[in-house]
Amino acid sequence: MKKILMIMLGLFILPFLIGATNYNYSYWGTAIHSAPGLNYIASINSETLEVNLSSPEDLVVHDNKIYLVDKNENSLIIINDSFQKIKALTEFSYSQIYLDILAEDGIIDETSLTLKGPYGVDVTDNGIFISDTGNYRIVKLNHSYEVVNVFSEIDESTFDELLFEPRKITVDPTDRMYVVAKNIYEGILEINSDGTFNRYTGVNPIKLTPFEIFSRSLMTEEQIAQLQLFLPTEYTNVNINEENFIYATSKVSENNDENPIQLINPKGVDVIERDGFFPPMGDIQYVEGMNNYVVDGPSSIVDIAYTNDGIYTVLDQKRSRLFTYDREGNLLYIDGDAGSQSDKFSEGVAIDYLGDDLLVLDRKTKTIIVYGLTEFGTYVNQAIHFHNEGQFEEAAVVWEKVIQINSNYEIAYNGIGKLLLRQEKYKEAMEYFKLGHDQYYYSKAFQEYRNNIIKSNFGYILGGIILISGVLIGRKIKKVHKEGGSILYED
Amino acid sequence: MKIKLKEIINDYIRFPAYIMVHPFDGYEEFKRYKKAKLTVAIIFIILFAYFQIFSYTNLGFLVNNNNPLELNSLEEIFGVVLLVFLFTVGNWSITTLMEGKGTYKEILMVTGYALFPLLIIGFPSVVLSNFFTLEEMAFYNLLMYIAYFLSGWMLFMGILNIHEYGLFKTILTFLASFVSIAVMIFVGLLFFDLIQQFIAFVVSIIEEINLRY
Numbered sequence: 015m016k017k018i019l020m021i022m023l024g025l026f027i028l029p030f031l032i033g034a035t036n037y038n039y040s041y042w043g044t045a046i047h048s049a050p051g052l053n054y055i056a057s058i059n060s061e062t063l064e065v066n067l068s069s070p071e072d073l074v075v076h077d078n079k080i081y082l083v084d085k086n087e088n089s090l091i092i093i094n095d096s097f098q099k100i101k102a103l104t105e106f107s108y109s110q111i112y113l114d115i116l117a118e119d120g121i122i123d124e125t126s127l128t129l130k131g132p133y134g135v136d137v138t139d140n141g142i143f144i145s146d147t148g149n150y151r152i153v154k155l156n157h158s159y160e161v162v163n164v165f166s167e168i169d170e171s172t173f174d175e176l177l178f179e180p181r182k183i184t185v186d187p188t189d190r191m192y193v194v195a196k197n198i199y200e201g202i203l204e205i206n207s208d209g210t211f212n213r214y215t216g217v218n219p220i221k222l223t224p225f226e227i228f229s230r231s232l233m234t235e236e237q238i239a240q241l242q243l244f245l246p247t248e249y250t251n252v253n254i255n256e257e258n259f260i261y262a263t264s265k266v267s268e269n270n271d272e273n274p275i276q277l278i279n280p281k282g283v284d285v286i287e288r289d290g291f292f293p294p295m296g297d298i299q300y301v302e303g304m305n306n307y308v309v310d311g312p313s314s315i316v317d318i319a320y321t322n323d324g325i326y327t328v329l330d331q332k333r334s335r336l337f338t339y340d341r342e343g344n345l346l347y348i349d350g351d352a353g354s355q356s357d358k359f360s361e362g363v364a365i366d367y368l369g370d371d372l373l374v375l376d377r378k379t380k381t382i383i384v385y386g387l388t389e390f391g392t393y394v395n396q397a398i399h400f401h402n403e404g405q406f407e408e409a410a411v412v413w414e415k416v417i418q419i420n421s422n423y424e425i426a427y428n429g430i431g432k433l434l435l436r437q438e439k440y441k442e443a444m445e446y447f448k449l450g451h452d453q454y455y456y457s458k459a460f461q462e463y464r465n466n467i468i469k470s471n472f473g474y475i476l477g478g479i480i481l482i483s484g485v486l487i488g489r490k491i492k493k494v495h496k497e498g499g500s501i502l503y504e505d
Numbered sequence: 506m507k508i509k510l511k512e513i514i515n516d517y518i519r520f521p522a523y524i525m526v527h528p529f530d531g532y533e534e535f536k537r538y539k540k541a542k543l544t545v546a547i548i549f550i551i552l553f554a555y556f557q558i559f560s561y562t563n564l565g566f567l568v569n570n571n572n573p574l575e576l577n578s579l580e581e582i583f584g585v586v587l588l589v590f591l592f593t594v595g596n597w598s599i600t601t602l603m604e605g606k607g608t609y610k611e612i613l614m615v616t617g618y619a620l621f622p623l624l625i626i627g628f629p630s631v632v633l634s635n636f637f638t639l640e641e642m643a644f645y646n647l648l649m650y651i652a653y654f655l656s657g658w659m660l661f662m663g664i665l666n667i668h669e670y671g672l673f674k675t676i677l678t679f680l681a682s683f684v685s686i687a688v689m690i691f692v693g694l695l696f697f698d699l700i701q702q703f704i705a706f707v708v709s710i711i712e713e714i715n716l717r718y
Contacts, residue, residue, distance in 0.1 A: 042572040042574075042575075044572075448566055453566070453567050453639060454639065456566060456567065457567055457638045457639035457640070458638075460567075460638055461638045464636070464638075
């Protein structure tokens with residue numbers, strides 16, 4: 015009886031265990047089985063936090079505190095790292111500094127402000143920055159949650175006709191703000207710490223097909239004016255890293271799905287490395303065209319979070335997946351699953367790393383889902399750390415463990431191959447690079463291997479050449495001699 | 506035995522090589538003195554189909570971007586046969602209208618013989634590609650470019666000679682051949698599509714009858 019119960023239980027649980035199949039993309043671009051890198055740890059919702067959540071929009075981690083903004087409740091919620099509520103604020107009183115500024119302008123009767131539909135938040139050591147979208151302004155708070163400054167007038171000619179609707183915001187250590195605003199196609203707004211507009215940084219390039227270029231060259235200006243405008247795609251999110259490079263995500267345009275993830279340097283140029291088998295763009299294979307039954311089109315990347323060693327994770331809202339890449343652009347692991355269970359999310363809007371754990375904010379279920387590294391993920395991150403430090407031996411040891419868990423993992427084979435190459439075990443290195451499809455390093459190992467063979471057999475090779483040429487010359491002499499001639503002089 | 510071997514070498518290597526370097530004299534002998542053989546041309550075509558499969562799997566790792574799991578020998582063979590069939594039929598249908606002197610058999614033979622450089626250079630260079638590093642792959646590419654160029658050259662000169670055309674007329678017939686190939690592909694696809702729809706129609710009628718009675 016007990017046995018039958020166990021079997022029944024097993025049959026009942028099994029579909030749940032195998033429900034989510036983790037995958038990764040092979041060199042050939044096909045989805046192959048992989049191990050999960052991140053696993054569900056906990057979920058935090060309005061009950062556990064004892065606050066009202068109706069449409070949480072952004073989440074940021076600073077100094078082990080989680081800052082959350084809610085668009086409908088117009089609130090800022092602060093949570094500590096054991097996921098207890100510290101504070102939930104809807105009204106922000108003015109600090110003395112801001113009161114002084116207001117007094118200069120002749121306003122003395124206001125003492126506090128409220129938010130209206132905030133979409134984004136960022137926190138630095140200097141303060142908390144909230145993009146107060148509904149009020150067309152950015153609010154800067156200090157760490158005791160008092161208003162220090164409000165930026166609403168952006169002196170840029172675009173905003174003569176257009177309302178300034180800041181969506182996502184990220185701030186560098188000198189309080190310079192990088193803002194993604196609605197209906198702005200020029201790029202990311204760079205606003206100085208005093209609220210003056212500086213410039214646009216990072217522009218999504220437009221790609222035209224040769225046919226479009228050709229047909230446009232034939233059209234008159236009036237015809238071109240009637241055409242649909244080719245606008246660069248909007249950015250969806252920004253996140254500045256320690257080196258003041260901006261990780262930016264954007265929507266994909268119709269004929270260019272290859273740069274939804276960018277790393278914009280201070281000069282405004284996209285410098286993200288795309289050295290993996292495929293450029294970082296979320297899912298590589300997807301259904302194209304109109305179809306009501308499956309989710310189609312490329313991934314829609316809405317947020318990006320980074321952790322140590324240049325590893326970053328992006329959130330695909332369309333299919334509720336998390337893609338983690340390393341600095342070189344290798345796709346490390348794909349996690350996340352769409353659904354309404356507590357370990358899944360259905361409309362992810364923001365992610366950020368809290369230590370090694372990844373927080374995913376779900377707008378629809380109003381939950382924060384906490385993902386932690388699995389054994390596999392820990393090993394991968396560790397190996398990449400060692401690799402970045404140049405400790406190839408330690409890295410290879412960890413890569414071995416990774417392969418034991420997931421023998422499909424091509425990056426691990428390359429890691430081991432690099433150690434073997436350093437140890438001058440060229441033949442083994444070649445095998446590993448072949449498994450990892452690294453043609454560059456395979457070529458290097460092969461060159462050394464070939465040189466060694468030629469070196470060790472040089473005598474035989476030279477002997478063979480002399481022997482063959484000797485035989486050929488001898489036969490020629492014999493032939494000429496037979497015909498009655500001589501090779502010493504010509505007849 | 507020795508004579509037989511000599512004959513084979515002459516048929517399969519000496520004569521095609523002679524055509525390659527002396528196109529006018531070579532094709533003169535090819536057409537007027539009937540030195541070319543249909544079996545040779547067909548064997549070259551078969552060998553070319555084999556070359557496609559061979560290079561798919563045996564190309565050096567550094568230049569081989571083919572997924573070994575996706576190799577389909579029948580598909581490769583079919584591709585080569587289709588290509589030869591389309592070109593020969595396309596060219597024949599154009600040249601008969603444009604007073605070409607060549608028969609269909611001769612066009613087929615020219616196409617077969619034109620594959621000679623691809624085979625004689627292609628097989629060794631595929632083998633060699635296994636012994637090159639990434640930097641040296643330029644040699645492999647160079648060899649393959651030469652092979653393709655020579656094949657194109659032999660085909661062009663062959664068509665020019667067997668139809669007794671001038672240069673511009675040959676270019677014109679080549680272009681027209683490609684148009685006719687496109688037309689053939691279009692008609693073929695149309696035909697298959699219609700047949701498919703017709704079959705689907707018949708099947709659905711049968712199903713309907715089965716369900717009713």
